[in-house]
Amino acid sequence: MIQTTGLLKVIKLNKTFTFNPKEGIDNPVLMISDDTESVSAPMPRLCALKRQEGESFGFHLRVERGRCGHVIRKLTAWGVAERSGLRDGDRLLEVNESFVDDIPHVEVARRILLSGNQLCLLVMDGEEYDQAVSQGLDLRSLARNHRGEDCQQPRMCHITRDTATGLGINFVPVEGQKGRFTVNLVSGGSAHKAGVFQGDHLVWMNGANVSELTNSALSKMVMKCKDHMTILVIDSESEKSYVRRRMPILPAMVGAHNLPHTPQRLHLVLGSKGYGFLLRQEKTPSGKIVHVMRGLDRDSPAEKAGLQEGDILLEVNRDPVESLEHGDIVDRVRQSGQVVTLTCITAQGLHFYTQLGLCPLLFCGSDPKENEGNKMVPPKPVRVEAPEEVPSVSSQRLCVLQKGPLGFGFNLGCDPQTPGTFISQVVLGGSGHRAGLKEGDLVIEVNGQGMEDKYIEDVIMLVKEGGHFLSLLVMEKSDSSEQKNTQQTTEAETEKYDSQKKEAEELLFL
Structure with a gap:
């Protein structure tokens, strides 16, 4: 029923809504929703x-x-x-x-x-x-x-021709799809022994992606492979996972492989006459500058570790040396102390990877002892805090660092309630770790300049201005009586410290 009073229209509903628990709710205006929010799993x-x-x-x-x-x-x-x-x-x-x-x-x-x-x-x-x-x-x-549970890694397979079956492989284009080829194998042939499976899809051959190749172009590439070829393949079901995720299939993703050359990581223990080798800078036939092991002494640490005459150096203590000057590499070896870790490859091996356009370090032979060491428990969250003030005998140490591809290998921290800057984290195996830095060390001097009364931004500036070499005078945790008396930090200084702390939590970057 509708009544009109002047400009005001009054609407009365003659039918009222009643709830019958047996019949349920039939009012179209009323909706009942679940108050509990559905919790979805985190999505990478x-x-x-x-x-x-x-x-x-x-x-x-x-x-x-x-x-x-x-x-x-x-x-x-x-x-x-x-x-x-x-x-x-x-x-x-x-x-x-x-x-x-x-x-x-x-x-x-x-x-x-x-x-x-x-x-x-x-x-x-x-x-x-x-x-x-x-x-x-x-x-x-x-x-x-x-x-996906069933997604398998791509495989890089090196196939060597034999007299009976040749390479033992041919490639069949997928009808109507340019650049897609399936593998057809000779049972028991070279390709099968190299780890290729019937029906695999070809992704990459001798350093070239085949996605843009016609069947004719691929056939020409195969004909140029006289004694061997290196291919990247994947099974068809796993390929669907990569396509679904719009993810490229890269050589850096390969799983098990049977390549003819792999770099070796060797550990040399310093002897009474040094490590027993000479490092020389030489030029390859292609014009590339490399650093070569020469003059290995008989029964020397180098020979005992497995180094061979003519091996080419790729890393010192797991830091790549390709972009370093020869003198810098020699200094790194000398500064390694009692043990140095060298990653090397033969000249033939380097030539093999150069032709494929790949970095040989992607396929470095694994070290079981290193693998055990890498099984680390994920770190628990901790607060940024200054070193505890516990009674102890303070000791100062001079640490000399050389910058590597990943920086100096340590982090800085500060606290608004404590003067100075301290080492908040030392990266395992980094330059700081090898130089003897420890978490909690107070920074006393940077390249000879006193830092005890400086803000953390001043410390960072000096570290960056030092170039590739850094000299740090640090002090272990000391008791509070040895600390200088300072005035209470103001609120403005606290805010400044907070912003500086966030900026300086990590010095390693890409």
């Missing part, structure tokens, strides 16, 4: 980065106090990383399909550096990552579920 994101020659990926990788995992920071505006979907604060789970959340930061950065110009990162939003860690979720399982 895949970011495929591709840079141009000489261009950076446009992000920093950091380890931060108070946070677990490897943190993505300082993305370049409109850079490669930002365009690919990386966000500030993301946590890194996988690098090129390899789970990295539980391995040392320096090794994660190393894998990124060795990836070349293409890189696939599996990341998780920072808040979702913290939530997953607090709930005890298995991050490795989350990463595996993202790509």
Whole structure:
């Protein structure tokens, strides 16, 4: 019934709504919703980065106090990383399909550096990552579920011709799809023995991606392979997973492989007459400058470790040396102390990888002892804090560092309630670790200049201005009586310290 009073229209509803528990609710205006919010599982994101020659990926990788995992920071505006979907604060789970959340930061950065110009990162939003860690979720399982349980790694296979069956392989184009070829094998032939399976899809041959090749062009490539070929293949079901995720298949993702040449990582113990080898800078026939092992002494530490005359040096203490000057490499070896770790490859091996356009360090032979050492428990969150003031005898140490591809290998920290700057973290195996830096060390001098009364930004500035070499005078934890009396930090100074602390939590970057 409707009544009108002037400009006001009054609507009366003659029919009232009554609830009958037997019949339920039939009022179309009334909706009942569940108050409990559905909690979805954290969802990792895949970011495929591709840079141009000489261009950076446009992000920093950091380890931060108070946070677990490897943190993505300082993305370049409109850079490669930002365009690919990386966000500030993301946590890194996988690098090129390899789970990295539980391995040392320096090794994660190393894998990124060795990836070349293409890189696939599996990341998780920072808040979702913290939530997953607090709930005890298995991050490795989350990463595996993202790509699918049945997804297998691509395989790089080196095929050598034999007299009976030749290479034992041919390639059949997929009808209507340019650049897609399936593998047809000779049973028991060379390709089969090299790890290729019937029905595999061809991704890459002798350093060239086949996705843009016609059948005629591929046939010409095969004809040029006289005695051997190196191919990258994947089974068809796993390939579907990569296609679904819009993920490129890269040589850096390969699993088990049977390549004819692999770099070797050797540990040399200093003897009474040194390590027993000479390092010379030489030029290869292609014009590339390399650093070659010469003049190995009989029964020397070098010979006992397995070095061979003419081996080419790739790393010193797991730091690549390709971009270093010869003198810098010699200094690194001399500064290694009682033990030095050298990664080397034969001249034939280097030529093999150069022809394929690959970095040989991607395929370095594994060291069982090193693998055991890398089985680390993920770090628990800790607060950024100054060294505890406990009674002890203070001792000062002079630590001389040489900058490597990953920086000096330590982090700085500060606290508004405590004067000075301290070493908040030392990267295992980095330059700082080898020089003797310890977590909690107070920074007394940087390159001879006193730092006890300086702000942390002054310390950072001197560290950066020092170039490739750094001299740090540090002091172990000392009791409070040895500390200088300082006035109470003002609120403004506290805010300044907070901003400086955030800026200086990590000096290692890509």
